[in-house]
Amino acid sequence: MFLSQLSPQQRDSAISELSSESFDILVIGGGVTGVGAALDAASRGLKVALIESQDLASGTSSRSSKLIHGGLRYLEQYDFKLVREALHERELMVSSLSPHLVKPVGFLFPLTEKFKERTYVGAGLALYDALRGFQRALPWHKHIGQKQINEIAPSLRPDLITGAIKYFDAQVDDARHTMTIARTAARHGAVIATRVSAVSLLREGKRVVGVKAKDLESGKTINISATATVMCAGVWSDELHAKFELKPGYNVAMSKGVHIVLPGSAIKSNAGIILKTPISVLFLIPWGDKWIVGTTDTPYTGDRAEPLASREDVQYILDQANRVLSPKLDVSQIIGVYAGLRPLVANNKDSATTKLSREHTVDRPAAGFVSIAGGKYTTYRVMAKDAIDRAVIELRAIKPESVTDKLPLVGADGYFALVQQVxxxxxxxxxxxxxxxxxxxxxxxxxxxxxxxxxxxxxLAAKVDKDLLYIKAEIEYAASYEGARTVDDVISRRTRIAFEASDHGVHLADEIAAIIAPVLGWSAKERKASVTAYEELVDRELEALDQLLEEHERVSS
Incomplete structure (x- = not known):
């Protein structure tokens, strides 16, 4: 029987297996689509490996709006198929696949006009509810008057907001969810190794038969043999296609999405809020005792590895939120800022691409090689299934169909009973x-x-910080069970201290390093280096926010 534990010993074993075994499917990329593909393939009984050059969910999959939703705004684009698909996935996650991680959350859609707007928005939300079909884990939408608005969301301006419609979507800790999918894949036999970078493709004639990779921790080169290679590289797709000398059937355009994190006291509301903006929509999302507010949608051409929020990004979010809030949000209230990149697919009309939906594209630029890009977090399971469906053809044998719609993630089993036993x-x-x-x-x-x-x-029962719920056992668990290899992995992704703590967790870095050092077998030098690397990362991310604060202080004075 396979284990879900992603421990240092498991990684050592994975590195050994990668170089000595031959796989049916090799997945490149440890974001949500990549780990979803690994799980889909492993649960079909295939021999699967996954490599990720950094940490699981280190890119886009840890920097989303933390929502599992149908995409209300897609209704205006008449993309009913996408919305129906996403709502179906949302219901599966909330009810059976990952109920311990994906939770319902209520949103208010504020109205500023009594009749026409209410009719229009109400019809849209009625359709939104209807598209989810007969599986209904979340309540129907309902109309709310101004008096109720004042009780539910005192921060909404009473001089502007005449009422609202309340509806439900769901939210998730995206990085934790992605890591849990990876653990589930391991539980079903997938060999998973982070900090392993694909260097080049192995070929026999025109057919891709695997990857030459580099273990970034040891510097060792590994040849990984696989009948089919599946690349789930997101915003790195264009770069890797070029590196592998492949001509893809699509290009990826990057769009930057920025979010700010505020204390719970900044907005008085018992529900989330969604606002329509001139560009898209803005979410005010409750996150424990804090708020996440975003997002932006702007073209991006900078460093893929570290997308940073600009002063203009943060100001845009504040300006849009402040249209309906009283008192207004102030830049000095901001606890944290994070930025992520959306991989938007631009299809090449001349290619032989199989376009499976408007939102994601599966391509086969070479025999034995499949790539996928686009899509949205909520539909990761469908994307993974589509990619593996195409990759299975390369195996030239009849293989079982996907079963991931019936496969709960590790931790889901018995969750509802345990909630009754708190x-x-x-x-x-x-x-x-x-x-x-x-x-x-x-x-x-x-x-x-x-x-x-x-x-x-x-x-280990003690809290890491008096103002946070995390306990020290979770820190050790991150390194011993969840594949964390650095201080950054723990602070930024296994926990969300990076944007939940006032100083991004810098004051906790030494203690966290001390807890995980014995698990990872670090020397004093390695421990110090990991702390320093995290401190330097925070310094870079704070630069834009510091500029905004300085400008705010100049204006105020």
């Missing part, structure tokens, strides 16, 4: 009920593994 778990573990609930909503039934670490070392 008091008992609190009593037996000595942790308060808030911490138990927090752990259940991050690990589901795998909470037992976290509690075992505390049983072995009771000091």
């Amino acid at each position: 008091e008992r778990l609190s009593e037996s573990s000595g942790l308060d009920t808030d911490t138990i609930t927090h752990l259940l909503n991050r690990y589901g039934s795998m909470i037992s593994e976290v509690l075992e670490l505390i049983e072995a070392n009771p000091k």
